[in-house]
Amino acid sequence: MSQLFTPITLRNFTLDNRIVVPLLCQYSSDDGIALDWHAQHLPALAISGAGLVVVEMTNVEPIGRITPWCARLWNDATRWVARAGFDSCGMHGAHGYLLSSFFSPLSNQRENESSGSIENRMRFPVEVFRAMREAWPVDKPLGVRLSCVDWVDGIP
Ligand SMILES: Cc1cc2nc3c(=O)[nH]c(=O)nc-3n(C[C@H](O)[C@H](O)[C@H](O)COP(=O)(O)O)c2cc1C
Numbered sequence: 556m557s558q559l560f561t562p563i564t565l566r567n568f569t570l571d572n573r574i575v576v577p578l579l580c581q582y583s584s585d586d587g588i589a590l591d592w593h594a595q596h597l598p599a600l601a602i603s604g605a606g607l608v609v610v611e612m613t614n615v616e617p618i619g620r621i622t623p624w625c626a627r628l629w630n631d632a633t634r635w636v637a638r639a640g641f642d643s644c645g646m647h648g649a650h651g652y653l654l655s656s657f658f659s660p661l662s663n664q665r666e667n668e669s670s671g672s673i674e675n676r677m678r679f680p681v682e683v684f685r686a687m688r689e690a691w692p693v694d695k696p697l698g699v700r701l702s703c704v705d706w707v708d709g710i711p
Contacts, residue, residue, distance in 0.1 A: 558573065559572060559573050559574065560572045563606075566693075566694055566695060566696045567695065568643060568694075568695060568696055570606035570607050572604075572605070573606055574604070574605040574606050574607075575606065575607045575609065576603065576605045576607070576608045576609060578609045578611050578700075579611055580621065580625060581593065581596060581624075581626075582621075582622055582625065583596075584624050584625060584626045585624075586623065586627075587614065587623075587625065587626055588627075589626060597610065607643075610626070610641075611626055612625065612626070612647060613627060613628050613636075614627045614628070615627075615628065615629050616629055617629070619652075633687050633690045633691060637691060642695060642696075643695055643696040643697065644687070644691055644695070645697070645698040645699060645700055646680070646683060646697070646698070646699045646700070647699075647700050648700055648701050648702075649700040650700075651702070654680040654683060655701075655702055657669060657676055657677075657680055658676055658677065658680060658701070659676075659710075660676065660705075660710055661705045661707055661710050663676050680699075684697070684699060
């Protein structure tokens with residue numbers, strides 16, 4: 556029997572199965588605010604049977620958006636999400652975004668305590684994660700999305 560269809564508990568949150576709908580940008584917000592599109596798109600995914608549906612990448616500052624139509628939560632954001640009733644929250648550490656650029660030896664060309672060894676490259680992302688963990692309810696899981704491979708010869 557595959558583990559895929561068995562429940563998994565993360566802190567106080569139990570998923571019915573291990574199928575996850577990943578974050579999918581919709582480019583359909585109005586200055587970052589979710590609209591009618593989201594009100595039908597997300598429930599449609601929620602009734603699909605997947606154990607977890609992740610909301611699209613949500614930006615914590617204006618300059619971090621891919622487009623003006625991307626979702627946003629800023630000004631006391633990481634807490635607004637908890638008040639809105641979300642079961643979990645994630646830190647985006649993948650796809651070349653800011654934190655990903657610290658992890659990768661390819662893009663992290665700094666010459667300071669945040670570069671070089673994996674421990675040093677993880678320093679700032681871990682600091683951000685700890686700040687998120689402090690702001691996020693202790694009974695709710697907090698995840699992180701990672702790009703684990705740079706797909707360049709010689710780079711681990
Ligand atoms: C339309 C579309 C939008 C996406 N938007 C995001 C996004 O907002 N943030 C993100 O990290 N990944 C995004 N992705 C990547 C997906 O989360 C996922 O990693 C990718 O589709 C690979 O999964 P798959 O092999 O199951 O398709 C997007 C992918 C698609 C097709």
